[in-house]
Amino acid sequence: MIISLELDGETPLYEQLRNQIVIGIATGGLAPQEKLPTVRQLAEDLGINTMTVNKTYSLLKQQGYIVIDRRHGAKVSPTIDESPNHSAELEGQLQLIIAQAAIRGMDQSRFQTICSQIFSKMTYQH
Amino acid sequence: MIISLELDGETPLYEQLRNQIVIGIATGGLAPQEKLPTVRQLAEDLGINTMTVNKTYSLLKQQGYIVIDRRHGAKVSPTIDESPNHSAELEGQLQLIIAQAAIRGMDQSRFQTICSQIFSKMTYQH
Amino acid sequence: MIISLELDGETPLYEQLRNQIVIGIATGGLAPQEKLPTVRQLAEDLGINTMTVNKTYSLLKQQGYIVIDRRHGAKVSPTIDESPNHSAELEGQLQLIIAQAAIRGMDQSRFQTICSQIFSKMTYQH
Amino acid sequence: MIISLELDGETPLYEQLRNQIVIGIATGGLAPQEKLPTVRQLAEDLGINTMTVNKTYSLLKQQGYIVIDRRHGAKVSPTIDESPNHSAELEGQLQLIIAQAAIRGMDQSRFQTICSQIFSKMTYQH
DNA sequence: GTGGTCTAGACCACT
DNA sequence: GTGGTCTAGACCACC
Numbered sequence: 001m002i003i004s005l006e007l008d009g010e011t012p013l014y015e016q017l018r019n020q021i022v023i024g025i026a027t028g029g030l031a032p033q034e035k036l037p038t039v040r041q042l043a044e045d046l047g048i049n050t051m052t053v054n055k056t057y058s059l060l061k062q063q064g065y066i067v068i069d070r071r072h073g074a075k076v077s078p079t080i081d082e083s084p085n086h087s088a089e090l091e092g093q094l095q096l097i098i099a100q101a102a103i104r105g106m107d108q109s110r111f112q113t114i115c116s117q118i119f120s121k122m123t124y125q126h
Numbered sequence: 127m128i129i130s131l132e133l134d135g136e137t138p139l140y141e142q143l144r145n146q147i148v149i150g151i152a153t154g155g156l157a158p159q160e161k162l163p164t165v166r167q168l169a170e171d172l173g174i175n176t177m178t179v180n181k182t183y184s185l186l187k188q189q190g191y192i193v194i195d196r197r198h199g200a201k202v203s204p205t206i207d208e209s210p211n212h213s214a215e216l217e218g219q220l221q222l223i224i225a226q227a228a229i230r231g232m233d234q235s236r237f238q239t240i241c242s243q244i245f246s247k248m249t250y251q252h
Numbered sequence: 253m254i255i256s257l258e259l260d261g262e263t264p265l266y267e268q269l270r271n272q273i274v275i276g277i278a279t280g281g282l283a284p285q286e287k288l289p290t291v292r293q294l295a296e297d298l299g300i301n302t303m304t305v306n307k308t309y310s311l312l313k314q315q316g317y318i319v320i321d322r323r324h325g326a327k328v329s330p331t332i333d334e335s336p337n338h339s340a341e342l343e344g345q346l347q348l349i350i351a352q353a354a355i356r357g358m359d360q361s362r363f364q365t366i367c368s369q370i371f372s373k374m375t376y377q378h
Numbered sequence: 379m380i381i382s383l384e385l386d387g388e389t390p391l392y393e394q395l396r397n398q399i400v401i402g403i404a405t406g407g408l409a410p411q412e413k414l415p416t417v418r419q420l421a422e423d424l425g426i427n428t429m430t431v432n433k434t435y436s437l438l439k440q441q442g443y444i445v446i447d448r449r450h451g452a453k454v455s456p457t458i459d460e461s462p463n464h465s466a467e468l469e470g471q472l473q474l475i476i477a478q479a480a481i482r483g484m485d486q487s488r489f490q491t492i493c494s495q496i497f498s499k500m501t502y503q504h
Numbered sequence: 505g506t507g508g509t510c511t512a513g514a515c516c517a518c519t
Numbered sequence: 520g521t522g523g524t525c526t527a528g529a530c531c532a533c534c
Contacts, residue, residue, distance in 0.1 A: 010517090012524060019222050026225035039507060049526050054507075062314075065229070067386040071427075071534055073506055082231035090232075093223055095244050096145050099152035101216060102248040103191070105208035111245070112238060118221050119237070122228040134319040138518060175323075175519055262532090264509060271474050278477035291522060301511050306522075317481070323519055325521055334483035342484075345475055347496050348397050351404035353468060354500040355443070357460035363497070364490060370473050371489070374480040390533060427534055 001029040005046060013048055014055040021056070022065060025076055028123035036066065036074040079126070127155040131172060139174055140181040147182070148191060151202055154249035162192065162200040205252070253281040257298060265300055266307040273308070274317060277328055280375035288318065288326040331378070379407040383424060391426055392433040399434070400443060403454055406501035414444065414452040457504070 001024050005016050024030040036042070039057060043050040057074055060066045064081050068074045101111055127150050131142050150156040162168070165183060169176040183200055186192045190207050194200045227237055253276050257268050276282040288294070291309060295302040309326055312318045316333050320326045353363055379402050383394050402408040414420070417435060421428040435452055438444045442459050446452045479489055 014524080022229070023221060023225045026228045038505080040505090049528095050507095051527090052525065054509095055524090057507080068507070069386050070391065070506075070532095071385065080229050086226070086230045087232075090223065090227055091240060091244070094241060095149060097216065097219055097223070098241065098244045099149045099248065100212070102152045102245070102250050103148070103206050104212045105252050106213075106216075108242070108245045112241065114217060115220065115224065115238065115241065116234070118217070118224050119228070119234045122225065124228050126231050133323065134321050139322065140518080178519060181518090266509080274481070275473060275477045278480045290520080292520090301513095302522095303512090304510065306524095307509090309522080320522070322517095322521075332481050338478070338482045339484075342475065342479055343492060343496070346493060347401060349468065349471055349475070350493065350496045351401045351500065352464070354404045354497070354502050355400070355458050356464045357504050358465075358468075360494070360497045364493065366469060367472065367476065367490065367493065368486070370469070370476050371480070371486045374477065376480050378483050392533080430534060433533090 003046065005048070014052050014059065017046075017053065017056040018059050021060060025065060026122045026124045030076050032076050032078050034076050035072065036076070038073055082126075129172065131174070140178050140185065143172075143179065143182040144185050147186060151191060152248050152250045156202050158202050158204050160202050161198070162202070164199055208252070255298065257300070266304050266311065269298075269305065269308040270311050273312060277317060277332075278374045278376045282328050284328050284330050286328050287324065288328070290325055334378075381424065383426070392430050392437065395424075395431065395434040396437050399438060403443060404500050404502045408454050410454050410456050412454050413450070414454070416451055460504070 003017065003020050005013055007013070009016065011019075021030065021036075025032075030036070036057075037045065039050050039053045043053045046053075057066065057068065061068055061074075064083075065077060066074050067077050098111070129143065129146050131139055133139070135142065137145075147156065147162075151158075156162070162183075163171070165176050165179045169179045172179075183192065183194065187194050187200075190209070191203060192200050193203050224237070255269065255272050257265055259265070261268065263271075273282065273288075277284075282288070288309075289297065291302050291305045295305045298305075309318065309320065313320055313326075316335075317329060318326050319329050350363070381395065381398050383391055385391070387394065389397075399408065399414075403410075408414070414435075415423070417428050417431045421431045424431075435444065435446065439446050439452075442461070443455060444452050445455050476489070
């Protein structure tokens, strides 16, 4: 799995990293139960501080995407909870994105096509 | 048009405000050419600093959503560019949102339904 | 409100700090809406690093005990959710404590007396 | 006696194990003088490292819960000290637990009821 | 060898 | 002036 960070972007590094790992899980780049790199290893590979990776892992753990086994390090959660209130949050995010798309002249069918393309790459199974 | 801010949220105030105005434009709460409140007025109504509102207006102007006339204040742009490179940015945002939705157990048809509902409220016409 | 940390204890500093603030809220040393010291100030007062205080505040925020207002810093939450699954967690903790008390020869009435004394100092109102 | 460990929990394995054995002693699952499994055996049963079990046994011995005889292995102490300074430690733990319970909206009578239920399962006799 | 914690010191975004 | 982020480097607890 390839990870690329924008060092000078506006999104915090730990959040960029978190996002890419989440996408990796959804698209199958990281299978359930698969072991993640160690904090040190990943930090070195990306050229960033171990604390930053540490924060990412803590966040992912707290959100249920990964579990941290004291014996073998971090791995993708075998099952991920179907967070109930996630739906409301999702709608809020979508509303803004769709508002911008509508203003920029994108029609609904084009939007749905893009969604379909993205969805077709999601291989995560419950 | 009603605007509500979460003072203790994670999103910066100026960005929350910007987002709500964009949604207002897309859903018809703010018509093209419609005059916006003065910086001063809006700041007072919302109980926030004028600098914050100022930053929001500057951002909206820079992104083409509003125009600022020194004499008559700010108003919604008569026409908004169909920014071409907006598409790439959109896909990036959607990818993350859809990844999270997929992991949380939402299937594509449910997702499309939600999109349709939101789209049906968008009244902005080019 | 007085806070004292064991620098060489086994409990992490950020957790000791978190615990004392929680107790402060429950016993009225910190009223709802009351402003907490700034991260820098508290770090200096306690002679520890700002990052450590920062972590404490993040944790308290995440657990709903405090809110962080971008304008004025951190303050005690006006209302704190009555976390539903807290009950199970509580029972687990109590079971261990009571087991140890029973083995050490403490009878139930004595235990209840101690609980009553502690409870009488809790002034937090919903 | 059944022991179950959370490999991905926050509590160290040796401590989880220690806690469950203490509860076992208090609730009668392990009688005074009863022999405990060998380090080797227990480690294998639980699928953990022998060092971990070893550490647990050392801890339990040091705290007076078990005695270790080189010839016959470990067994539950025939009598356990009524450690006097245990009381202070107990109060500290209870204070935090009760503070959290109070904030989360639990009233004293409900709390006392839960304590009674737990106490009724404690069978350890001095 | 793993993650967890802490420090000292720095810079940035937000208001 | 607030909290948020990041770094470099260190030590510790756990297994």
